[in-house]
Amino acid sequence: MKVKFLAAIAMLVPVLIYVWQNSAPVTIQFLKWHYPVPQAILLLATLLVGVVLGLLLGSAWKNKEKVKQKKADKKAKKQHKTEEKLKKQQEKQQKSSGEGSDQSATKDETETSEPFTE
Secondary structure, three states, rough: HHHHHHHHHHHHHHHHHHHHHHHOOOEEEEEOOOEEHHHHHHHHHHHHHHHHHHHHHHHHHHHHHHHHHHHHHHHHHHHHHHHHHHHHHEEEEHHHHHHHHHHHHHHHHHHHOOOOOO
């Protein structure tokens, strides 16, 4: 956090020096309106708008990434649940097929274990 603050101060100092040295009035023309404004105020206002837009776009980008991550997590969770259901179904089928084969095996054993009489 201190590094960001120091970097911001390091960038702000040259801007302030530039603004201070360029304080001549400038006329802003927009459609039919004409505004005489000191160049320093115009430059600071432009800087402020740029900073605000940068912060807004940065937070929007972070929010977009969070939403993307949440969707990916949700998809992974859904896939995990589906895999668990499939495993349970497979186990259930194996148990039911295993019991059927056990019963047929015991049936075959009982038939062959009886004495053979003709």
